[in-house]
Amino acid sequence: MDRDRHSLSERVWRVATYAVPLGFLALFFAYPLLSILERGLTVAPFDVLTDPLTRDVVWFTFWQALASTALTFAIGLPAAYVLGRYEFPGRSVVRALVVVPFVLPTVVVALAFIAVLPTDLERGWVAILVGHAFFNVAVVVLIVGTFWAGLDRRVSEAAATLGAGPWRSFREVTLPLLAPALAAAASIVFLFSFTSFGIVLILGGPAYSTIEAEIYNQAVRIFDLRAAAVLSLVQLLCVGLAVWIALKLEAVLGAARGSQPERDVLRRPGTRREWGAVAGSLAALAAFLGIPLAVLVERSVSIGDGFSLAAYRALSDPTTALLATPWEAVWNSVTYAGAATAIAVVVGGLAAFAVAGSRGPRVLDLLLMLPLGASAVMLGFGFVIAFDSAPIDFRAAPWIVPVAQALVAIPFVVRIVAPTLKAIDERQREAAAVLGATPARVRREIDLPIAGRALAVAAGFAFAISLGEFGATVFLARPDAPTLPVAIFRFLSRPGELNAAQAYALAVVLMGLTAISVFVVGQVRVRRSGWL
Amino acid sequence: MTTCYKPAIPFYARRRALVTSCYKVTVALIVALLAIAAAGCGGEDTPNEVVLVTHDSFAISPAVTKEFERVTGLQLRILKTGDAGEVVTKAALTAGNPQGDVLFGVDNTLLSRALGADVFEPYESELLERVDPQYVLDPEHRVTPIDHGEVCLNYDKAWFVERGLDPPSTMEEVTLPRYRDLLVVENAATSTPGLAFLLATIARYGDLWQGYWRKLRANGVLVVDGWEEAYTVRFSGSAGTGSRPIVVSYASSPPAEVIFRDPRPSTAPTGVIEDSCFRQIELAGVLRGARNEKGARKFVDFMLSKSFQEDIPLAMFVFPVNRDAKLPPEFVKYAVIPERPLELAPDEIEANREGWVKEWTEIVIR
Numbered sequence: 100m101d102r103d104r105h106s107l108s109e110r111v112w113r114v115a116t117y118a119v120p121l122g123f124l125a126l127f128f129a130y131p132l133l134s135i136l137e138r139g140l141t142v143a144p145f146d147v148l149t150d151p152l153t154r155d156v157v158w159f160t161f162w163q164a165l166a167s168t169a170l171t172f173a174i175g176l177p178a179a180y181v182l183g184r185y186e187f188p189g190r191s192v193v194r195a196l197v198v199v200p201f202v203l204p205t206v207v208v209a210l211a212f213i214a215v216l217p218t219d220l221e222r223g224w225v226a227i228l229v230g231h232a233f234f235n236v237a238v239v240v241l242i243v244g245t246f247w248a249g250l251d252r253r254v255s256e257a258a259a260t261l262g263a264g265p266w267r268s269f270r271e272v273t274l275p276l277l278a279p280a281l282a283a284a285a286s287i288v289f290l291f292s293f294t295s296f297g298i299v300l301i302l303g304g305p306a307y308s309t310i311e312a313e314i315y316n317q318a319v320r321i322f323d324l325r326a327a328a329v330l331s332l333v334q335l336l337c338v339g340l341a342v343w344i345a346l347k348l349e350a351v352l353g354a355a356r357g358s359q360p361e362r363d364v365l366r367r368p369g370t371r372r373e374w375g376a377v378a379g380s381l382a383a384l385a386a387f388l389g390i391p392l393a394v395l396v397e398r399s400v401s402i403g404d405g406f407s408l409a410a411y412r413a414l415s416d417p418t419t420a421l422l423a424t425p426w427e428a429v430w431n432s433v434t435y436a437g438a439a440t441a442i443a444v445v446v447g448g449l450a451a452f453a454v455a456g457s458r459g460p461r462v463l464d465l466l467l468m469l470p471l472g473a474s475a476v477m478l479g480f481g482f483v484i485a486f487d488s489a490p491i492d493f494r495a496a497p498w499i500v501p502v503a504q505a506l507v508a509i510p511f512v513v514r515i516v517a518p519t520l521k522a523i524d525e526r527q528r529e530a531a532a533v534l535g536a537t538p539a540r541v542r543r544e545i546d547l548p549i550a551g552r553a554l555a556v557a558a559g560f561a562f563a564i565s566l567g568e569f570g571a572t573v574f575l576a577r578p579d580a581p582t583l584p585v586a587i588f589r590f591l592s593r594p595g596e597l598n599a600a601q602a603y604a605l606a607v608v609l610m611g612l613t614a615i616s617v618f619v620v621g622q623v624r625v626r627r628s629g630w631l
Numbered sequence: 632m633t634t635c636y637k638p639a640i641p642f643y644a645r646r647r648a649l650v651t652s653c654y655k656v657t658v659a660l661i662v663a664l665l666a667i668a669a670a671g672c673g674g675e676d677t678p679n680e681v682v683l684v685t686h687d688s689f690a691i692s693p694a695v696t697k698e699f700e701r702v703t704g705l706q707l708r709i710l711k712t713g714d715a716g717e718v719v720t721k722a723a724l725t726a727g728n729p730q731g732d733v734l735f736g737v738d739n740t741l742l743s744r745a746l747g748a749d750v751f752e753p754y755e756s757e758l759l760e761r762v763d764p765q766y767v768l769d770p771e772h773r774v775t776p777i778d779h780g781e782v783c784l785n786y787d788k789a790w791f792v793e794r795g796l797d798p799p800s801t802m803e804e805v806t807l808p809r810y811r812d813l814l815v816v817e818n819a820a821t822s823t824p825g826l827a828f829l830l831a832t833i834a835r836y837g838d839l840w841q842g843y844w845r846k847l848r849a850n851g852v853l854v855v856d857g858w859e860e861a862y863t864v865r866f867s868g869s870a871g872t873g874s875r876p877i878v879v880s881y882a883s884s885p886p887a888e889v890i891f892r893d894p895r896p897s898t899a900p901t902g903v904i905e906d907s908c909f910r911q912i913e914l915a916g917v918l919r920g921a922r923n924e925k926g927a928r929k930f931v932d933f934m935l936s937k938s939f940q941e942d943i944p945l946a947m948f949v950f951p952v953n954r955d956a957k958l959p960p961e962f963v964k965y966a967v968i969p970e971r972p973l974e975l976a977p978d979e980i981e982a983n984r985e986g987w988v989k990e991w992t993e994i995v996i997r
Binding site: 135138206209210213214300301304305306312316318319320321322398402403407409417419420422476479480483484487488585588589591592593594595596597598599600 | 687688690691692693709711712713714716717720721723724725728730744818820821854855856857858859860862863864869870871880881883884887888890891892893945946947948984985988992995996997
């Protein structure tokens with residue numbers, strides 16, 4: 100074989116894994132954000148920083164995000180364990196259903212929570228934490244569960260043989276192995292709780308506010324771009340710091356080794372106790388996630404005093420609220436989300452290889468997470484002023500919507516795929532190389548099959564995120580084509596019983612669409628070839 | 632710690648359709664990015680298109696759009712860029728190089744900000760003569776009034792009938808002990824109708840407005856984040872099963888409660904406390920730097936025409952400003968058009984909004 104050609108294609112590959120993600124971030128994240136910050140930062144910002152109100156808001160944002168992360172883990176870890184260790188009927192259905200809350204518009208979920216929570220708890224910080232846990236539990240279950248399913252079971256079995264009890268074996272063997280996934284999930288949940296504002300404003304009541312809510316307030320209500328820019332920087336700084344700490348922790352705790360395709364790892368629960376653990380943790384999760392979702396379903400079919408499917412029947416009627424039929428909005432969402440997923444999987448997948456392959460400082464890792472922590476409203480404004488003339492003119496570029504969605508989805512792809520890639524036993528690669536495999540072939544025959552599971556999970560997640568329209572897209576212009584979340588808002592913001600029912604019916608459609616698409620993507624298996 | 636070593640057995644090269652070469656993916660990606668860049672370059676403006684920049688609540692019947700396109704030969708493209716506040720903020724950020732040709736949706740609470748940012752090009756439509764001068768807010772005609780809607784206290788008729796209690800007839804009465812814990816309002820800092828109701832109290836009580844809100848607070852007013860929560864969840868008279876029978880909503884909410892109920896009731900299930908109504912006027916303007924300024928003017932004319940004006944009530948649930956426009960029967964029967972709604976000058980609102988909202992927050996929330 101021609102050696103030179105390999106090294107050339109290898110160099111192209113190396114450069115691409117860095118250049119494509121960095122270029123994408125620079126163009127669609129750094130450039131618009133800097134444009135709007137530059138517009139805002141005219142005078143020295145000290146008065147905003149020293150305002151006691153700012154201090155209170157920063158402090159509250161920080162601790163509620165930390166507490167939300169802890170609660171989310173407490174609720175999500177048992178299910179992650181079950182999904183990561185056991186094969187049982189309906190396992191892939193559970194994985195698909197758990198993503199459903201994650202994509203729902205915050206307003207709709209918050210309204211469902213008000214109906215469910217006891218009156219004295221329905222407003223205040225407890226409600227905020229519960230709301231955040233409800234949304235983000237999918238992150239923990241999927242990231243940690245997927246990674247867990249790739250850990251070699253024999254390691255902890257060996258520990259048991261050597262006399263370690265279950266707790267000690269978990270603490271000294273499993274936990275260090277899980278560290279990359281735990282850190283990844285923790286930083287994502289923290290970032291989502293940190294930048295949340297719909298949940299905080301509705302479930303917290305008017306006395307609570309986060310930095311993101313303050314940014315929106317300053318930029319849109321008060322039109323003080325300077326204060327908004329300063330607060331965005333504060334937020335970005337906090338987020339950068341948090342991610343950096345998470346990465347450090349991951350490096351200190353982590354001892355990841357021996358990733359395996361999951362079918363070698365999962366086994367059916369054997370004893371009664373194991374069946375009990377599986378059933379118990381899934382039932383608890385189902386109750387926590389199911390009750391608010393059941394409220395949404397109930398709202399969509401109760402019109403007047405009775406049961407009616409009128410809201411669903413009306414989904415094919417054109418309505419002035421949307422300038423289209425609701426089903427067309429569903430189709431628009433699917434198209435945008437498909438495009439966004441393609442971008443996110445390619446860019447994020449390349450970045451995952453770069454992150455997993457680098458031994459040096461984790462700057463790329465850190466940079467890739469930042470879009471999750473940037474102020475969505477400011478990024479939206481940044482898009483408007485940065486892309487206002489050729490060659491990238493916002494007005495003539497409908498693809499900018501999936502690009503913005505991909506920006507939020509990419510960190511997920513990286514955080515889901517990179518830990519798995521990193522955990523692949525280097526000796527497998529070395530053995531392949533010794534036997535004459537080119538680096539590209541090693542990637543194809545070893546890395547991809549093992550990471551394929553994670554990549555499929557990541558794609559499903561990316562699709563769900565795009566369906567739910569997170570972050571900046573909410574603040575971008577939406578051309579004539581309304582999407583599903585937009586349609587839900589439109590119906591919800593019109594008076595009249597049927598409109599409300601139709602909003603909830605669309606939320607139910609969004610739930611179904613999410614579950615089905617995550618399920619289908621989960622069925623795609625990149626089979627490993629050759630070795631057994 | 633033991634790490635299991637699994638001997639790697641060489642590949643029996645079985646290629647999988649799903650496993651694409653990473654190299655190919657990279658090439659495909661670069662091609663895709665180039666294509667994206669090329670698409671960006673290709674977007675030259677088409678002169679036979681007019682782009683309307685507006686808020687999420689904008690609505691128009693398809694037949695009316697078609698009429699505009701048939702009469703003028705122009706294509707209408709609608710760009711929704713968020714709520715009214717976001718639309719105006721984006722317009723201010725892009726002043727001179729706007730996102731579209733004509734903007735609809737700036738209201739009297741946001742007007743001064745838009746005019747201050749020099750967003751519009753003056754245009755005086757001939758159809759303005761059919762519009763009551765009280766709606767014309769800018770003598771230089773940088774903006775043209777299109778519709779008006781009133782934010783008012785609404786109440787649940789059935790709730791009061793069941794309890795043999797008369798609903799309040801003025802906003803002052805809402806502070807009486809017999810209406811304790813019955814009112815839900817939106818946060819003036821985060822919600823448009825919430826702000827409008829605060830402005831209503833300022834227009835009504837002048838410098839004494841703080842006293843009114845202290846009384847409301849003492850009487851158990853509930854403040855929630857937005858209209859959706861207040862009206863569809865906390866209010867007892869609509870879709871939700873809330874416990875509060877008085878809510879801040881719109882004068883056009885009662886006809887909506889008739890139209891969007893199955894089966895339709897013979898009378899409106901909710902009523903309006905007329906004396907609490909604050910007027911919001913929505914305006915449109917030709918954007919400075921528009922690519923199709925002529926088309927933008929034609930669209931402003933069209934928005935004042937009878938067909939668009941008569942489409943407004945059922946599409947957006949606000950009222951037309953053109954005297955010749957006939958209201959749909961549901962509006963004639965169930966809607967209330969307050970005769971003398973409360974108003975404040977746009978300049979006064981712009982100058983004091985932030986201070987008022989801060990003070991309100993201190994009184995009602997902290």
